[in-house]
Amino acid sequence: MGRRHGPYRITRGRMSLLSALISPEPPGSRPMTATATTRGSGTDVRLTGISKTYGAFTAVHPLDLSVPAGSFFALLGASGCGKTTTLRMIAGLEDPTTGTVELAGKNVTALPPYKRPVNTVFQSYALFPHLDIYENVAFGLRRRGVKSVKKQVEEMLELVQLGDLARRRPQQLSGGQQQRVAVARALINHPDVLLLDEPLGALDLKLRRQMQLELKRIQTEVGITFIHVTHDQEEAMTMADTVAVMNAGRVEQLGAPADLYETPRTTFVANFLGTSNLITADVLGTAGDDILLRAGDTKLTLPATRSTAPARTGEKLLVGIRPEKITLTHADDAGTIADGRNRVTGRIAQSSFTGVSTQYLVDSSVATGLSVYAQNVERDGRLVPGAEVVLHWNPGHSFGLDAAQNVEAGTDVEAEGAG
Amino acid sequence: MSTVTTPVSTPHDEPARRTRRVPYWLLLPGILWLLVFFVAPLVYQASTSVQTGSLEDGFRVTWHFATYWDALSEYYPQFLRSVAYGATATALCLLLGYPLAYLIAFRAGRWRNLLMVLVIAPFFTSFLIRTLAWKTILSDGGPVVSALGSLHVLGLTDALGVTEGHRVLATPLAVVCGLTYNFLPFMILPLYTSLERIDGRLHEAAGDLYARPLTVFRKVTFPLSMPGVVAGTLLTFIPATGDYINAELLGSTDQKMIGNVIQSQFLRVLDYPTAAALSFILMAAILTMVTVYIRKSGTEDVV
Numbered sequence: 159m160g161r162r163h164g165p166y167r168i169t170r171g172r173m174s175l176l177s178a179l180i181s182p183e184p185p186g187s188r189p190m191t192a193t194a195t196t197r198g199s200g201t202d203v204r205l206t207g208i209s210k211t212y213g214a215f216t217a218v219h220p221l222d223l224s225v226p227a228g229s230f231f232a233l234l235g236a237s238g239c240g241k242t243t244t245l246r247m248i249a250g251l252e253d254p255t256t257g258t259v260e261l262a263g264k265n266v267t268a269l270p271p272y273k274r275p276v277n278t279v280f281q282s283y284a285l286f287p288h289l290d291i292y293e294n295v296a297f298g299l300r301r302r303g304v305k306s307v308k309k310q311v312e313e314m315l316e317l318v319q320l321g322d323l324a325r326r327r328p329q330q331l332s333g334g335q336q337q338r339v340a341v342a343r344a345l346i347n348h349p350d351v352l353l354l355d356e357p358l359g360a361l362d363l364k365l366r367r368q369m370q371l372e373l374k375r376i377q378t379e380v381g382i383t384f385i386h387v388t389h390d391q392e393e394a395m396t397m398a399d400t401v402a403v404m405n406a407g408r409v410e411q412l413g414a415p416a417d418l419y420e421t422p423r424t425t426f427v428a429n430f431l432g433t434s435n436l437i438t439a440d441v442l443g444t445a446g447d448d449i450l451l452r453a454g455d456t457k458l459t460l461p462a463t464r465s466t467a468p469a470r471t472g473e474k475l476l477v478g479i480r481p482e483k484i485t486l487t488h489a490d491d492a493g494t495i496a497d498g499r500n501r502v503t504g505r506i507a508q509s510s511f512t513g514v515s516t517q518y519l520v521d522s523s524v525a526t527g528l529s530v531y532a533q534n535v536e537r538d539g540r541l542v543p544g545a546e547v548v549l550h551w552n553p554g555h556s557f558g559l560d561a562a563q564n565v566e567a568g569t570d571v572e573a574e575g576a577g
Numbered sequence: 578m579s580t581v582t583t584p585v586s587t588p589h590d591e592p593a594r595r596t597r598r599v600p601y602w603l604l605l606p607g608i609l610w611l612l613v614f615f616v617a618p619l620v621y622q623a624s625t626s627v628q629t630g631s632l633e634d635g636f637r638v639t640w641h642f643a644t645y646w647d648a649l650s651e652y653y654p655q656f657l658r659s660v661a662y663g664a665t666a667t668a669l670c671l672l673l674g675y676p677l678a679y680l681i682a683f684r685a686g687r688w689r690n691l692l693m694v695l696v697i698a699p700f701f702t703s704f705l706i707r708t709l710a711w712k713t714i715l716s717d718g719g720p721v722v723s724a725l726g727s728l729h730v731l732g733l734t735d736a737l738g739v740t741e742g743h744r745v746l747a748t749p750l751a752v753v754c755g756l757t758y759n760f761l762p763f764m765i766l767p768l769y770t771s772l773e774r775i776d777g778r779l780h781e782a783a784g785d786l787y788a789r790p791l792t793v794f795r796k797v798t799f800p801l802s803m804p805g806v807v808a809g810t811l812l813t814f815i816p817a818t819g820d821y822i823n824a825e826l827l828g829s830t831d832q833k834m835i836g837n838v839i840q841s842q843f844l845r846v847l848d849y850p851t852a853a854a855l856s857f858i859l860m861a862a863i864l865t866m867v868t869v870y871i872r873k874s875g876t877e878d879v880v
Contacts, residue, residue, distance in 0.1 A: 251781050271784040284782040288800045297796075298786035347786070 208257030465558025663818030771805030
């Protein structure tokens, strides 16, 4: 399992505080070469046909998932989508109904949690209330029979800046401090895989941002495989290399955050990850590499490569476009719009100023309530509710989806709580 | 114990002052109750314990503290026996009650409420009736004696001195069993309450941190249930030590506990000073033991 018990060199300043403690380099040993890559190369996690049913309810449909060693992997989804259940099956806290869990090619499906080289940062931390911070952090080491935990624990506590609070009880700490204890308690064991179950859910926005960056930096520097469960799409996109979007016990789409955002393959992903305008259009035919469509009385084009659904003449297709990719021009200036862009005329129904941008809702003949985000660079004073406008965008920025899906999927999912 | 801060008020904030006084008014009925039914009898007993005289001549306060010494030197075997029986019954209650409370709290699922009702069910019948029923159950020709006899257990218990002459009734075993039976719910209820409050995720976290199931119990479950253990042992030990019904009904003169002595001093011998002195000694002994116990178990904040 490749555990490392050695003490850690504290290289504060150069590295982040939290991550320095995972550096397995013992003091005085020969300097390691190619530190970032050889240091903790992590372990790959492979789920094969894994599923979980509770009576008649299927929490997770059989799914295959491969998490490459050393990656920061996020399971993203609304509450009840099966993401936490999947995580718990990796930890061994839940027995899969079918399928297998492999860590570094070794089948661990039958192993109880205490025999798996993984550690979990639990939602709301699950710190032991009867033990002080020191003993909470030392718990894993003591269970594995490590004799002298003092040095490791003290270094760990100092590094998470909780050295002064070692003898406090968890309930005497703030949420952010408890979160750091939870991370320290898991990381001190040098797990092959670190599982994080909504670890930042209880923190306020500012602290959450700070911890997101901190966790991301630790992961990048030590290369332990992180599997992070979250309902916060922004958090998943900020931190993860790969995001698996889950919905109703299935993985809807898996990929790099930018790919998921730019080219969603389902309406759920399009709506859950950010906001999408989805326009139902009739396929008129194709011209070269473009699909020609009509929505209402408006003609649209879409590059065929941007559509995940086949375009058959006479059938319908959903054209998706992100609000920030639409430009809003007052109808009087319609002549200034460049050729080759999709244009939709409409009337501003609502506008709200959010500082960085202004968000408009535009009613048009193709759809009501189209969202448009405009950067507040040079604000056009005429763009007020009631104004006649032209929405236009580069066809290459839109995407095509199968029209057989529910257009509303993923729009108003309850995003709080456990998944 | 929380400290009560005296409200500071000026004549100007009359409504605020009235609001602050509300807690004291709410305390009043309880305080009156305690004054009439606890403090007054206590003072009366205290004065009785230092009186001398007889029923015919009347008793007079003579500050005769020697009664305490005389009572203790005469009845110390019953004191020691009471503590031994009470402690044994408490230990048995803990051994029997803990697994049951654990089962109800963590494993019972939908049977949980039914099991809790079953634990409380004996309270629907009088303490006295239930103990009398045990007299029948443990009687010489009864099912327990014949079962234990055929299994040759009675020979062993005879050798250990907890039974005598191949009978169970009128032996220490009968009294301790009666005490255990009667006070078991007082052990189970606080244990269950504190076990049930333990967050299941702590067990998972311990397992995740390489603790085997037994270690999870030793390092997480049991320490977290300590408030229940302390409350349960106190609720069992205190009344069991002072109990006289079980020794009266299930024991013989050789199993008399201090409760029986006090009862007979009051009601049969009519030696009120001795009875009062014995009561005070018992109270002091239990208070001392309980204080030491709470200090040792480190749960002062809990009780």
